[in-house]
Amino acid sequence: MIPAAFEYYRPKDMAGVLSILEEHGDDARVMAGGHSLIPMMKLRMADVGHLIDLQDVEGMSEIDISGNTIRIGAMVTQHDIIDHHALSAAAPILREAALQIADPQVRYMGTVGGNVANGDPGNDMPGLMQCLDATFHLTGPDGEHTVAARDFYEAAYMTAREDDQVLTAVSMPKPAGGHAYEKQKRKIGDYATAAAAALIVKDGFTCASASIAMTNLSDTPVYSEAAGAALVGTSVDDAAVGAAVAAMLGDIDPTEDNRGPIAFKKHVAGVILRRAIERAWSRA
Numbered sequence: 607m608i609p610a611a612f613e614y615y616r617p618k619d620m621a622g623v624l625s626i627l628e629e630h631g632d633d634a635r636v637m638a639g640g641h642s643l644i645p646m647m648k649l650r651m652a653d654v655g656h657l658i659d660l661q662d663v664e665g666m667s668e669i670d671i672s673g674n675t676i677r678i679g680a681m682v683t684q685h686d687i688i689d690h691h692a693l694s695a696a697a698p699i700l701r702e703a704a705l706q707i708a709d710p711q712v713r714y715m716g717t718v719g720g721n722v723a724n725g726d727p728g729n730d731m732p733g734l735m736q737c738l739d740a741t742f743h744l745t746g747p748d749g750e751h752t753v754a755a756r757d758f759y760e761a762a763y764m765t766a767r768e769d770d771q772v773l774t775a776v777s778m779p780k781p782a783g784g785h786a787y788e789k790q791k792r793k794i795g796d797y798a799t800a801a802a803a804a805l806i807v808k809d810g811f812t813c814a815s816a817s818i819a820m821t822n823l824s825d826t827p828v829y830s831e832a833a834g835a836a837l838v839g840t841s842v843d844d845a846a847v848g849a850a851v852a853a854m855l856g857d858i859d860p861t862e863d864n865r866g867p868i869a870f871k872k873h874v875a876g877v878i879l880r881r882a883i884e885r886a887w888s889r890a
């Protein structure tokens with residue numbers, strides 16, 4: 607299918623973007639890589655009268671690592687993340703997760719900002735950002751705002767971002783400890799049946815802290831505080847991993863679809879989380 611007719615804009619700066627958003631309200635939408643939005647428009651699931659292309663807007667394509675903080679511009683692509691050596695050294699989980707998104711062609715276009723702003727429960731970066739305790743930076747007519755990734759997602763395609771706000775960057779503390787991003791998908795290029803992001807800090811032989819988030823197992827990403835807590839103070843033995851998996855299963859709420867029935871998704875979620883914990887622990 608082809609999309610309905612729309613007006614196309616390509617402003618050079620953020621002031622230009624904000625003025626078009628202000629003029630057209632929810633009839634206007636920004637586009638980053640277009641690899642989620644354009645298919646939605648072609649399927650007539652998104653009706654966008656005024657399409658604002660962000661490609662020429664300056665200042666959103668940088669990756670900055672200073673001290674303990676990482677800042678990634680919203681227009682940084684998934685390929686940029688994979689290709690950035692300093693970022694891969696500072697936060698290897700970002701590269702590990704980005705490599706599991708779609709395929710190389712999509713990753714050359716798909717952006718961090720589009721992936722986290724989209725609100726699709728199938729996107730991999732929202733759960734990853736919750737695991738990393740990232741902060742989302744938004745700009746709008748009232749200036750700059752920040753929202754924690756863990757507070758951003760309200761329901762499928764519903765987020766804390768207002769229609770007249772643009773997501774400009776994500777920032778996060780440099781992650782410590784061992785990491786793992788595990789994803790089960792039906793084939794290369796597919797969205798997750800279940801995915802798990804895990805970050806574990808070790809103190810001697812004991813787990814000092816653990817952060818766990820799950821993807822595509824509810825209408826939002828699921829940061830499972832209880833799953834992380836089940837590991838803290840343990841040696842991450844089989845009983846502790848079982849307790850973490852049980853806690854995570856209490857937090858997710860999958861629905862049946864073409865990736866399988868609910869019982870299957872819960873089973874896969876458990877297997878994937880167990881793998882993620884074991885790998886993160888072995889790297890901690």
Ligand SMILES: Cc1cc2nc3c(=O)[nH]c(=O)nc-3n(C[C@H](O)[C@H](O)[C@H](O)COP(=O)(O)OP(=O)(O)OC[C@H]3O[C@@H](n4cnc5c(N)ncnc54)[C@H](O)[C@@H]3O)c2cc1C
Nearest residue numbers: 638639640641642643708716717719720721723729730773
């Ligand atoms: C075949 C295929 C397979 C895929 N598989 C996966 C997968 O396995 N995992 C995965 O995570 N993704 C997958 N994707 C999605 C891909 O990663 C997208 O590119 C990504 O989700 C959205 O990024 P984008 O830059 O293309 O955003 P766009 O499509 O341009 O925008 C998506 C939405 O976010 C909004 N938006 C974009 N940028 C901003 C911003 N800066 N501020 C505010 N709102 C903004 C847009 O208005 C739109 O509503 C797949 C896509 C395809 C086509």
